Amino acid sequence: MEFQRNSTRHSYAKQLTRFSSVFFRQLSSVPTALQHCKVDHHITLVDLIRKHCKSTLMFFLPQSGIRINHERNCEDFLRPVVQDDPLLQTDPEELCSIEGLSVSQLPVSGAGSHDALLQRAQAAEERARFSEEALSRAMEDLHKLKLLAQGLVLNAETSRSGNLGTVAELQEDEDEAYFSSYGHYGIHEEMLKDTVRTESYRDFMYCNPEVFRDKVVLDVGCGTGILSMFAARAGAKKVIAVDQSEIIYQAMDIVRSNKLEDKITLIKGRIEDINLPVEKVDIIISEWMGYFLLFESMLDSVLYARDLYLADGGSVYPDLCNISLAALGDPQKHQDRIGFWDDVYGFNMACMKKAVVPEALVEVVKAETLISEPVVIQTIDCNRVCLSELEFSSDFCLKITNTADCTAVVGYFDIFFDKGCDNKVKFSTGPKVTKTHWKQTVFLLERPISVQAGEELRGKITVRKNKKDPRSLLVTFNFPDRKLTYSLQ
Secondary structure, X not given: OOOOOHHHHHHHHHHHHHHHHHHHOOOXXXXXXXXXXXXXXXXXXXXXXXXXXXXXXXXXXXHHOOOOOOOOOHHHHHOOOOOOOHHHHOOHHHHHHHOOOOOOOOOOOXXXXXXXXXXXXXXXXXXHHHXXXXXHHHHHHHHHHHHHHHHHHHHOOOOOOOOOOOHHHOOOOOOHHHHHHOOOHHHHHHHHHOHHHHHHHHHHHHOOHHHHOOOEEEEEOOOOOHHHHHHHHOOOOEEEEEEOOOHHHHHXXXXXXXXXXXXXXXXXXXXXXXXXXXXXXXXXXXXXXXXXXXXXXXXXXHHHHHHHHEEEEEEEEOOEEEEEEEEEOOXXXXXXXXXXXXXXXXXXXXXXXXXXXXXXXXXXOOHHHEOEOOEEEEEEEOOOOOHHHHOEEEEEEXXXXXXXXXXXEEEEEEEEEOOOOOOOEEEEOOOOOOOOOOOEXXXXXXXXXXXXXXXXXXXXXXXXXXXXXXXXEEEEEEEOOEEEEEEEO
């Protein structure tokens, strides 16, 4: 930067020397200083800017050196004499607004100090309004971006190279938590005491001995070995029991205690990682079902064993299963789980609903809270189903039986031992029959849906593995007025 010519430089420096005398007095503000210069010394800073400064940047050069000797070099003007000089902290636009100007027009101002301050405040208020609008737009765009990212994650294909997110692709350390949970004895006690579950397997095998006579049986996820021992007593020639959890060591003791070690061979390991002592088996039995049937994805391992080891004409048991839905009208449960957050000891915690609602609940549902007929949304034939079919979408129509507010959708499953059986066995985990350790899976609605008896509540359900953890599930409901995604993990 430079002044236009030497004569102008000297003239300007003299004016600055005169102007600098102002600041030897204690003045309360920049506007007061400007007014003092104008009234007492007949110097208007805006006139100087208009006359001598080619750009806004040039304005700061004389500003910075205003208190030093005008005969010093120009580069000395770049060093402020007073630390935190108020003039250096003042925008040229603000200086001009104080004088009632815009930098682009630079007219001579005659506005008083009160009007100048008012104009300055109005200009600042206008800039603040523009800034707030820009921030609001940015926040809105950020929210849209967040929703887009969530949609991409939730709707992403779970396929990896070749297979569909199967648990077989998990490394042993990645799957350690799952198998460790089955090393605790309490969970096995709970399952064994579930008489609906355990007696159904027992009755299937004991009442259909022709299915097991002289057959080689594979028990996937044998736990304490109860199913293997049922099979041995039903007439199986050989049973191979496989489990990765530490419970396998207790199973070995149990088998020996019941003198079945000559028929039952126990192997510790994941079925995907071990080699069986036989090429093929005739029957695969497994209690693989999780909450909402598919939670934990243990069926993946059963299908792996089926495709690798099951002989032609053999069968997996249970061989058929289905998933059903029904509408619930339970305002008290809704209040306890959702409405609760509106007033927690006098505090509004309603924001928690966004975190609470997407967590599916596993609990026993009261039969009297059902307000629709059940509908089957998916049937699985374990001898035919492909791994990719364990992720699915299905339209559903719930026929409403009671006029009420639908506060949730409940899901449960039914199991069938059917193929080749003279005495077919089945059991249900629904809310109208004896409860099981699977209970039911409840998907709460944040906002209930008002329904009338006789009408239909239509929607679409999508069930898929969580991409980050193939043993957990993501369940999405599409209703005409909303879309809700729940997790089971």
